[in-house]
Amino acid sequence: MSASTLIIVLLAAPLVSVLWSLLVRRAMQWVNLLAALVCFPVSILLLIGATAPRIYFEQMLYVDRIGAWVLMCVAVVYLLASFFAVDYMRHGEDARRLPNFYALFALFAWTMFAAPMANMIGVYWIGIEMTTLVSTFLVGYERRAESMEAAWKYIIIVSGGISIALLGTVLLYWGGTFVLGPTYTLDWSTLDAIAPKMPAVLLQLGFLLALVGYGVKAGLAPMHTWLPDAHSEGPAPVSAMLSGALLNCAMLGIVRFLAATDIAGHGVWPHRILIALGVASLVVGALFIMRQRGLKRMLAYSSVEHMGVIALGFGFGGLLGVFGALYHMLNHSINKTLMFIGAGSAVHRYGTHDMQQMRNLPVAMPGLAWLWLAGAVAITGAPPFGLFRSELSVLMAGWMHGGTRWVAVLFLLLLIVIFIGFLNHFRQMYVPSEAPAPEGPLPGVMTWIPMLLAVAALLLLGLWWPPLFTLWFGQIAHQLGAVS
Amino acid sequence: MVALHLSPLLASIFSLIAIGALLLSFVMLGSRWLKDYMLAFAVQSWLIAILSALMGWAGGYTELYFVAVLTALFRGLVLPMMLLWVLKRLHVNRELHEIVQPSTALVIGAVLVIFGVVVAYRIGHALDIETRVVLLALTVMLSIKLIGFLMLAIRREAVSSILGILMLENGIFLGSQILVPGMPLMIELVLLFDLLVAVTCFAVLVRYLMASVGATGSQALQKLVG
Numbered sequence: 001m002s003a004s005t006l007i008i009v010l011l012a013a014p015l016v017s018v019l020w021s022l023l024v025r026r027a028m029q030w031v032n033l034l035a036a037l038v039c040f041p042v043s044i045l046l047l048i049g050a051t052a053p054r055i056y057f058e059q060m061l062y063v064d065r066i067g068a069w070v071l072m073c074v075a076v077v078y079l080l081a082s083f084f085a086v087d088y089m090r091h092g093e094d095a096r097r098l099p100n101f102y103a104l105f106a107l108f109a110w111t112m113f114a115a116p117m118a119n120m121i122g123v124y125w126i127g128i129e130m131t132t133l134v135s136t137f138l139v140g141y142e143r144r145a146e147s148m149e150a151a152w153k154y155i156i157i158v159s160g161g162i163s164i165a166l167l168g169t170v171l172l173y174w175g176g177t178f179v180l181g182p183t184y185t186l187d188w189s190t191l192d193a194i195a196p197k198m199p200a201v202l203l204q205l206g207f208l209l210a211l212v213g214y215g216v217k218a219g220l221a222p223m224h225t226w227l228p229d230a231h232s233e234g235p236a237p238v239s240a241m242l243s244g245a246l247l248n249c250a251m252l253g254i255v256r257f258l259a260a261t262d263i264a265g266h267g268v269w270p271h272r273i274l275i276a277l278g279v280a281s282l283v284v285g286a287l288f289i290m291r292q293r294g295l296k297r298m299l300a301y302s303s304v305e306h307m308g309v310i311a312l313g314f315g316f317g318g319l320l321g322v323f324g325a326l327y328h329m330l331n332h333s334i335n336k337t338l339m340f341i342g343a344g345s346a347v348h349r350y351g352t353h354d355m356q357q358m359r360n361l362p363v364a365m366p367g368l369a370w371l372w373l374a375g376a377v378a379i380t381g382a383p384p385f386g387l388f389r390s391e392l393s394v395l396m397a398g399w400m401h402g403g404t405r406w407v408a409v410l411f412l413l414l415l416i417v418i419f420i421g422f423l424n425h426f427r428q429m430y431v432p433s434e435a436p437a438p439e440g441p442l443p444g445v446m447t448w449i450p451m452l453l454a455v456a457a458l459l460l461l462g463l464w465w466p467p468l469f470t471l472w473f474g475q476i477a478h479q480l481g482a483v484s
Numbered sequence: 485m486v487a488l489h490l491s492p493l494l495a496s497i498f499s500l501i502a503i504g505a506l507l508l509s510f511v512m513l514g515s516r517w518l519k520d521y522m523l524a525f526a527v528q529s530w531l532i533a534i535l536s537a538l539m540g541w542a543g544g545y546t547e548l549y550f551v552a553v554l555t556a557l558f559r560g561l562v563l564p565m566m567l568l569w570v571l572k573r574l575h576v577n578r579e580l581h582e583i584v585q586p587s588t589a590l591v592i593g594a595v596l597v598i599f600g601v602v603v604a605y606r607i608g609h610a611l612d613i614e615t616r617v618v619l620l621a622l623t624v625m626l627s628i629k630l631i632g633f634l635m636l637a638i639r640r641e642a643v644s645s646i647l648g649i650l651m652l653e654n655g656i657f658l659g660s661q662i663l664v665p666g667m668p669l670m671i672e673l674v675l676l677f678d679l680l681v682a683v684t685c686f687a688v689l690v691r692y693l694m695a696s697v698g699a700t701g702s703q704a705l706q707k708l709v710g
Binding site: 120122129159 | 486543607611629632636645656665667668682686689695
């Protein structure tokens with residue numbers, strides 16, 4: 001299949017699911033799952049085929065290796081979350097609203113496929129804004145007071161924040177008019193081409209504003225304040241999509257703006273700022289994970305932490321840094337989805353979000369509890385799982401550059417703190433106790449499938465580095481200007 | 485850049501419009517009545533529409549006329565009417581719990597404008613541009629943006645938050661008409677559309693908020709912390 005056919009399929013499949021849910025209003029969970037099953041292999045084919053950056057459909061869409069990589073991460077999460085949604089959403093109170101849920105769910109996936117493919121920077125901005133608008137309704141889907149509060153904070157903070165990125169885009173466009181004249185199209189490849197020639201002050205200001213704006217969406221501290229609320233109050237499949245897929249989409253924008261400053265030769269300071277945000281995210285993540293009571297809130301803070309790790313990877317730069325960050329994107333997507341699936345099941349089983357009331361988990365969720373524990377060990381960066389490799393790679397990238405050595409030491413210390421804090425919560429949930437077994441529904445086979453798949457994938461990625469990745473990441477690092 | 489070679493008359497008109505828009509954001513800062521915000525926002529949008537029509541005429545960008553009509557229609561008419569409708573449904577007229585008195589807010593706003601001026605002149609200096617209109621456009625763009633954030637920070641009614649967000653984007657619209665009138669038409673159109681969708685979402689949310697939390701002020705939203 002040609003690349004344009006693949007793109008059409010990738011964008012059409014979720015839309016079919018949206019229409020089906022709205023019009024037929026029956027069996028929509030299976031149609032949604034089918035759409036996700038189609039999207040996953042298609043995204044992989046697209047990634048394999050993306051040998052060089054190319055523009056499709058009248059300048060509208062742009063697919064390069066790193067964009068396709070993010071698309072694949074989205075597709076993985078969409079697939080796993082769609083399996084789980086079948087099981088999880090069955091236990092909802094109001095079955096009549098279920099078609100709306102699946103319509104929004106598939107539309108959310110669609111926006112996350114569309115945004116990373118946008119060619120023009122303005123359209124990318126619109127795409128990211130669209131993801132917010134759609135997911136707000138998913139966050140508030142359960143209509144409890146808490147979820148409405150989370151949805152409201154989410155849309156206000158993120159819309160306000162992302163308008164900063166729009167200001168940055170306008171300034172960058174203005175900078176380009178000094179090179180290309182008053183009217184031109186500002187797309188990603190044009191940005192790279194004109195960056196060295198545009199006035200330095202506008203490029204720097206544009207980068208900073210874009211970093212802050214998209215940083216809000218990517219959940220980098222101190223702009224992360226919406227994230228714990230939104231990620232903890234939505235239905236669990238939605239939390240997985242927000243955490244595993246959406247954050248990467250915004251990170252992609254930051255990385256591309258960073259590449260433009262690299263190509264323009266602005267030196268290390270943009271990287272330093274990204275590193276500072278990364279460290280701040282790790283600190284915030286570590287502190288709030290330590291003393292958290294809400295299960296999904298803890299996972300949300302863990303997302304802040306992992307976005308910090310990815311920011312550090314791109315901030316350190318070089319081959320190792322870019323390799324680590326990209327690998328971490330995929331690992332985190334899979335792992336966080338696994339964690340939210342387990343958390344959603346546990347919340348249903350115990351009927352509470354409070355970790356202190358969840359005791360004796362191996363008895364409450366036989367078998368499944370051990371898969372979830374494997375995921376918890378993996379997400380703290382312990383071997384033999386994929387995240388160990390990617391975090392090690394980022395750590396080494398920091399250590400190799402003389403100037404950032406102390407950051408690498410700090411990074412390691414914070415990882416240890418998070419390891420202890422995170423697993424301590426799990427220890428308390430797993431020790432045998434006299435507590436009576438909870439009454440909630442037991443997770444079914446559609447919970448088992450994605451959890452098994454995720455643990456297997458994490459183990460595989462930890463034990464075996466796919467040789468193709470070396471080639472792809474090398475190309476991306478080259479394209480981003482991380483290596484000459 | 486068109487703004488660098490404007491006739492003195494046009495340059496003065498542009499400056500006047502930009503300053504008028506800035507003053508209107510102070511009207512929003514200084515008032516407690518939600519209806520005043522709405523009117524100020526509508527007039528601000530009309531000013532921006534006039535600005536884009538004039539810019540289209542001065543620079544020969546015919547598509548800017550189209551943008552002007554849409555701006556006036558959507559931002560100047562449809563959005564304020566929608567928000568008025570929401571206000572009527574919610575029975576809220578004024579801001580009840582200010583964190584900062586309107587008078588203090590005005591002073592803070594003035595400080596923010598001074599900050600905007602300093603940044604604009606720094607940019608102008610780096611770019612070697614001394615044209616008044618350009619510097620003014622930059623100043624107004626940054627100031628309205630900052631005042632919008634101030635509104636978001638100190639106002640608690642849900643409708644005030646929506647207007648704060650809209651004002652953030654008004655600032656960018658105004659600045660971009662003067663600085664980059666050639667920015668592709670399509671993007672501006674989609675931005676307008678996006679705005680409409682956004683406000684629809686907001687309106688729906690406010691209603692849910694009312695139904696499930698029982699209030700539309702953000703001081704009621706304090707369950708999720710830590």
